[in-house]
Amino acid sequence: MNSKIIANGILRAIAILLGACLILIFLYKIQSVIVYIAIAGVISLIGRPIVLFLRRKLKFNNTIAVIITMVLFIGLLLGLIRMFIPLVVEQGENLSLLDIDELQRNAENLYSEIITYFDLSKVDVEQSIKDSGMLSKLDYSILPNFLNSFIEGLGSSLIGLFSVLFISFFFLKDSRLFENGIITFIPDSKESRWKNSSEKIKDLLSRYFVGLIFQILILFVIYTVVLLIFDIDNAIVIAFLCALLNLIPYVGPLVSGILMIVLTMSSNLGESFSDVILPKTTYVMIGFVIAQLVDNFFSQPFIFSKSVKSHPLEIFLIIIIAGLLFGIVGMIVAVPSYTAIKVILKEFLSENKVVKKLTQDL
Helix, strand or coil, rough: HHHHHHHHHHHHHHHHHHHHHHHHHHHHHHHHHHHHHHHHHHHHHHHHHHHHHHHHHHCCHHHHHHHHHHHHHHHHHHHHHHHHHHHHHHHHHHHHHHHHHHHHHHHHHHHHHHHHHHHCCCCHHHHHHHHCCCCCCCCCCCHHHHHHHHHHHHHHHHHHHHHHHHHHHHHCCCCHHHHHHHHHHCCCHHHHHHHHHHHHHHHHHHHHHHHHHHHHHHHHHHHHHHHHHCCCHHHHHHHHHHHHHHCCCCHHHHHHHHHHHHHHHHHHHCCCHHHHHHHHHHHHHHHHHHHHHHHHHHHHHHHHHHHHHHCCCHHHHHHHHHHHHHHHHHHHHHHHHHHHHHEEEEHCCCCCHHHHCCCCCC
């Protein structure tokens, strides 16, 4: 009898492991669909306040409110694409009319002026570059490979865009669609608790994502003003890219700062380094630092305290831990994921001392 029970237990454990493996394989195979659903979920959370405003304040029908919201999102997307088209066209014209010899002379002059200005040894710099092996690691097939990958991925991107918009429409139209799918796997006795936590999560994350949009908008305005003051080419596009990079916590501002330095210097290529390039780049970076100070001491604390209701130190630790475990993607999703977990824990484990302490502001 005991041997039969043990055998059944072993078989049951093996069946569970196989089932778990099959589920993981299935999720891996449909990872693109999961990404579409996740993006659509974020869009629906951002659009939710708009739909509620149209329904409650303007007395619009739910379907009409959702359609208007989707039209606004599509219009915003087309506006962003329209903003980038002139930059692409301009760069294409520049490449077709590019004087390679002139470009080489300007680059060499800029290099020589930087060496002279900072009193560096040209031989030592070139030897350091050679010792680092950077030149030997250059792969001259990167550009053709990138173009091939871009063309191949264009079709799948269009399919993905249509899928995201389609799913977003139904998420906005029926805000309980995703919730009802999860309730299927929750015991009847826990349904009311899940519904309460689900509503709380949607409210908090809606405010969080809307707050992020305002954060990016503030940075975009400051960057644009700074770049326009110093007459940097394609100032609006550069400002938008650098502001968008700030969605990646801690790493994004560093990358956007480097990008702004490079693009500021390249837009003045051929000018005097000490008289034009260095002063203009310095002033632009001062503006960039001011924007980051506004973001760090005003925008972010306001978003975290008013939307996800978490202490800035708490958020900092969560982002760092998520970054160490899951990389850049982990840093991006750390705050919304942590917020959802806190709400669920408060609803289901409200008597626990640790949970009570962590969720006291919710």
